[in-house]
Amino acid sequence: MTAAKSADPVPSIYTTSPAMQRRNAAETRFRLYGLVAIALSLSLLAVMLVTIFRDGTSSFFQARLSYTVELTEKVLDPKGNRNRDEMTKVTTVGYGKVLSAGLMATLEARNIDLGGLKPKEVAELISKDAAGGLRAKVLADPALVGSTIEVSVFAAGRVDGFLKGRVTMESAKLDSNISPEQLELADRMRTAGILSSGWNWDFFTNPDASDQRPEAAGLGVALIGSLYLMILVALMCVPVGVAASIYLEEFAPKNTLTDAIEVNVSNLAAVPSIVYGILGLSIFINVFGLPQSSSLVGALVISLMTLPTIIIATRAAIRAVPPSIRDAALGVGASKMQTVFHHVLPLAMPGILTGTILGLAAGLGQSAPLLLIGMVAFVDNHPAPPLDGFLDPATALPVQIYTWVTRSDPAFVERSNGAIIVLLAFLVVMNLLAILARRKFERRW
Amino acid sequence: MSVLMLLVVTLALALAAFVLARQRALASAKGSSRDLHSLPNYYGWNGSIWVLLPALTGLVLWLIVQPMVVESRISGNLPAQLMTDSAARELTMADVRRVAGGLDTAVAAGALSEDSSGSMDTQTTDVRALLAQVGVALGGDVSSEVLAAAQEYRVMTAWGAAARSVLVLALAVAGLFWGVSRANKDFRARNAVERVILGLLVAASSIAILTTIGIVGSMATETFDFFTKYPLKDFFFSLTWSPNFKGNSDLGMLPLLWGTLYVTVVALIVCVPVGLFTAIYLAEYASKATRAWVKPLIEVIAGIPTVVFGIFALVTVGPALRDWIAAPLGLGDSGSSVMTAGLVIGILNIPFISSLSDDIINAVPQSLRDGSFGLGATKSETVRQVILPAALPGIVGAVLMAASRAIGETMVVVMGAGAAAQLSMNPFDAMTTMTVKIVGQLTGDTDFSAPETLVAFALGMTLFVITLGLNIFALFIVRKYREQYE
Numbered sequence A: 001m002t003a004a005k006s007a008d009p010v011p012s013i014y015t016t017s018p019a020m021q022r023r024n025a026a027e028t029r030f031r032l033y034g035l036v037a038i039a040l041s042l043s044l045l046a047v048m049l050v051t052i053f054r055d056g057t058s059s060f061f062q063a064r065l066s067y068t069v070e071l072t073e074k075v076l077d078p079k080g081n082r083n084r085d086e087m088t089k090v091t092t093v094g095y096g097k098v099l100s101a102g103l104m105a106t107l108e109a110r111n112i113d114l115g116g117l118k119p120k121e122v123a124e125l126i127s128k129d130a131a132g133g134l135r136a137k138v139l140a141d142p143a144l145v146g147s148t149i150e151v152s153v154f155a156a157g158r159v160d161g162f163l164k165g166r167v168t169m170e171s172a173k174l175d176s177n178i179s180p181e182q183l184e185l186a187d188r189m190r191t192a193g194i195l196s197s198g199w200n201w202d203f204f205t206n207p208d209a210s211d212q213r214p215e216a217a218g219l220g221v222a223l224i225g226s227l228y229l230m231i232l233v234a235l236m237c238v239p240v241g242v243a244a245s246i247y248l249e250e251f252a253p254k255n256t257l258t259d260a261i262e263v264n265v266s267n268l269a270a271v272p273s274i275v276y277g278i279l280g281l282s283i284f285i286n287v288f289g290l291p292q293s294s295s296l297v298g299a300l301v302i303s304l305m306t307l308p309t310i311i312i313a314t315r316a317a318i319r320a321v322p323p324s325i326r327d328a329a330l331g332v333g334a335s336k337m338q339t340v341f342h343h344v345l346p347l348a349m350p351g352i353l354t355g356t357i358l359g360l361a362a363g364l365g366q367s368a369p370l371l372l373i374g375m376v377a378f379v380d381n382h383p384a385p386p387l388d389g390f391l392d393p394a395t396a397l398p399v400q401i402y403t404w405v406t407r408s409d410p411a412f413v414e415r416s417n418g419a420i421i422v423l424l425a426f427l428v429v430m431n432l433l434a435i436l437a438r439r440k441f442e443r444r445w
Numbered sequence B: 001m002s003v004l005m006l007l008v009v010t011l012a013l014a015l016a017a018f019v020l021a022r023q024r025a026l027a028s029a030k031g032s033s034r035d036l037h038s039l040p041n042y043y044g045w046n047g048s049i050w051v052l053l054p055a056l057t058g059l060v061l062w063l064i065v066q067p068m069v070v071e072s073r074i075s076g077n078l079p080a081q082l083m084t085d086s087a088a089r090e091l092t093m094a095d096v097r098r099v100a101g102g103l104d105t106a107v108a109a110g111a112l113s114e115d116s117s118g119s120m121d122t123q124t125t126d127v128r129a130l131l132a133q134v135g136v137a138l139g140g141d142v143s144s145e146v147l148a149a150a151q152e153y154r155v156m157t158a159w160g161a162a163a164r165s166v167l168v169l170a171l172a173v174a175g176l177f178w179g180v181s182r183a184n185k186d187f188r189a190r191n192a193v194e195r196v197i198l199g200l201l202v203a204a205s206s207i208a209i210l211t212t213i214g215i216v217g218s219m220a221t222e223t224f225d226f227f228t229k230y231p232l233k234d235f236f237f238s239l240t241w242s243p244n245f246k247g248n249s250d251l252g253m254l255p256l257l258w259g260t261l262y263v264t265v266v267a268l269i270v271c272v273p274v275g276l277f278t279a280i281y282l283a284e285y286a287s288k289a290t291r292a293w294v295k296p297l298i299e300v301i302a303g304i305p306t307v308v309f310g311i312f313a314l315v316t317v318g319p320a321l322r323d324w325i326a327a328p329l330g331l332g333d334s335g336s337s338v339m340t341a342g343l344v345i346g347i348l349n350i351p352f353i354s355s356l357s358d359d360i361i362n363a364v365p366q367s368l369r370d371g372s373f374g375l376g377a378t379k380s381e382t383v384r385q386v387i388l389p390a391a392l393p394g395i396v397g398a399v400l401m402a403a404s405r406a407i408g409e410t411m412v413v414v415m416g417a418g419a420a421a422q423l424s425m426n427p428f429d430a431m432t433t434m435t436v437k438i439v440g441q442l443t444g445d446t447d448f449s450a451p452e453t454l455v456a457f458a459l460g461m462t463l464f465v466i467t468l469g470l471n472i473f474a475l476f477i478v479r480k481y482r483e484q485y486e
Helices: A018-060 A092-109 A119-123 A130-140 A157-164 A169-173 A180-191 A220-251 A256-268 A273-287 A295-319 A323-331 A336-364 A368-372 A397-405 A410-441 B003-028 B040-077 B086-109 B114-119 B127-133 B144-181 B189-229 B232-237 B254-285 B288-303 B306-326 B338-363 B366-374 B379-408 B411-416 B434-442 B451-481
Strands: A061-070 A148-154 A195-199
Touching: A018 A061, A018 A410, A018 B254, A018 B288, A018 B306, A018 B338, A018 B379, A061 A092, A061 A157, A092 A119, A092 A130, A092 A148, A119 A180, A130 A148, A157 A180, A157 A195, A157 A410, A169 A180, A180 A195, A220 A256, A220 A295, A220 A336, A220 A397, A220 A410, A220 B189, A256 A295, A256 B189, A256 B451, A273 A295, A273 A368, A273 B189, A273 B379, A273 B434, A273 B451, A295 A336, A295 A368, A295 B189, A323 A336, A336 A410, A336 B189, A368 A397, A368 B434, A397 A410, A397 B306, A397 B411, A410 B306, B003 B040, B003 B144, B040 B086, B040 B144, B040 B189, B086 B114, B086 B127, B086 B144, B189 B232, B189 B451, B254 B288, B254 B338, B254 B379, B254 B434, B288 B338, B306 B338, B306 B411, B338 B379, B338 B411, B366 B379, B379 B451, B411 B434, B434 B451
Parallel strands: none
Antiparallel strands: A061 A148, A061 A195
């Protein structure tokens, strides 16, 4: 063997052939596709969450006007006898006059330049909601008439938007609801401390408000509605779901009925949510005559939708309990039923709990079926406490989000995003609970 | 007695039955529980079941049957001219119910005595004004027939409520006596109780079947009703959709079907590659730590309610596509479009495809990979030529299920796709889908005798059949072509 022979054209393993280079490049590309796919989905998720938080956090703050108002007897109680029944004849128009007079007086006392605005235009800075609130307050305590009180009322939606940067001088020029002069006055009022933006609890308690008063709209009815829905769904869905799972896992003989149930459970999980809405409308409302828009009907529909999820999760939890537990219980003389209820079910409980919370979280976000059963209606009154309240018209968080975003005033889009933040907060809490429950009780056999 | 009171009394009786039956059984064994056939509590439970089961069944049946009987009796007594067709019947009955409810409120508020509510007539009293006083607003004046029917309605309802209480209490008390009398030491109480529990378990499982029957039944009757008023051929083959609540509508579903399928195709073009590559990377390339972080993050997408995606489509994606792509290219100036809705539905289906495919890819046995590596294949060659073919049936199944979800998706298309029913090829045009129109035709004031409302049920039925078919087909593919390893 000479040295010349080793210069044979056999490629060294240290140099890569062109074919191998191509294959390696293909390998890198393929890997890159995977990374791009993941980066794409995660960045889309991030974009969505960032836009929601960017547009939504401001809805927790609201501009308010704080000033003193003289509750003129001449307007509010023309007869002067503080008789509540007679005072109810004074509508919100009268209270609006009192509020705007108070604002004018305050501006004058503080020497704030009106910039040539007429009193009527100054009054437009006050929310149309304010008069109703003052009226309720005075009717609750007629003795207030004649005195001078401190009020803190919502500023009009556009003024609030101005403080949050949504409304600008340029947009105000094109806006029939507000003029740049009014915004300049608002600016001076802010410097004087009359107008300020602060944390807005009313966002969580107020009912929905009409198109003209975005500043007064709140999530009160939607939160109660969603709470009722969750209570009812948990009460109806969990016992039935667990019972069905126990039967299917532990007792069901191999027969046609069992097969039919199995097929139905898996198919129902794939039925579009809107179809459940149609079911609710035609069975629960049209046939059974349950009241439209009520939380009860909503809960029935969502229960039926959540049932397959809960059954699937519960069955997995029951299946995870090792057969030795059952054998031991049967061996010491327990009946089949006692084995299941005294031993299998308690051991499967953590899994059932986790599955149930996740199922409820999915139910909380449902909106399409609720549109069909009328929970999309404008509800002005808070539902009564249970049990009667379950039949009162209500709306739910996701539906409220939808109704707000379809209104024309951009102030409602802000509130809609705020409502999403509230909804997501609930979902995060529920999911964390599920994770904690799993961590705390999880058992490896 | 109100329903709530009845429930409370029944529960109290059940508790009493529990205690009595348990004591009686123990007494029959002279206090020694070892001589009993079952544990003492089973005798108690047996007693309770005998109270609860008949009483509650009676109550539920009564609550369902009573309104039906009352309605049919009342409508039978109303004059024929108010009952010309089903729509008129519905309206009249709604009037009767509203007046009856108003009279109830008036009596409760003290504006009316119970006697005069039954004896007044339209000649001497202005019923509408009277009810307006207590806050019940009526659309028009009350005719004497309606008032008479409403008074009869109230009488029958009151009678029914009284009879209901008597029946339920009688059943509960009879059950108590029977259940307690059966408690003695030789009675096999545990077997009896377990039989009832098993029955309840079967009943709970059957709800799944009942739901399917309810879905199909409710939609089938209304769909049938629709096709008696609107020709079947026009619904399936007409190219125009222009509902008009004055009548004479064109209700062809093809434009809606086209919109639905177009959106679904766009969604699949987005979610299948992204979801599949995500799954491949996570299953084959990612380190354990990456996987532990990325997989839950991707699944966060699945946990976000669809209404949030709808808003994302309406507020962010739609305007962005319009301003950056559609308008510069001259393809349209609509924020809501097939592209918007399809893209967003694609995003929300990514976790669905990725987690299903992930499971399927992980189920391919390691020996196949090892064999491929042993022959000198690179990782990507192994994935493309060994793993994907082996996992293909499962992946096709996942894609079909994703398609069925996209077809049935509602909130995103309601907010992102638009409302114009048209057959257009341009993906930046606003088009509409079946789910959008179901929501559109069934929200707000609906008249369940007009074809414009009933068409929603026909659309729902079509949707149900399509999605169910796709899912069954997906399961069939998975079962038929699945490779069995070991």
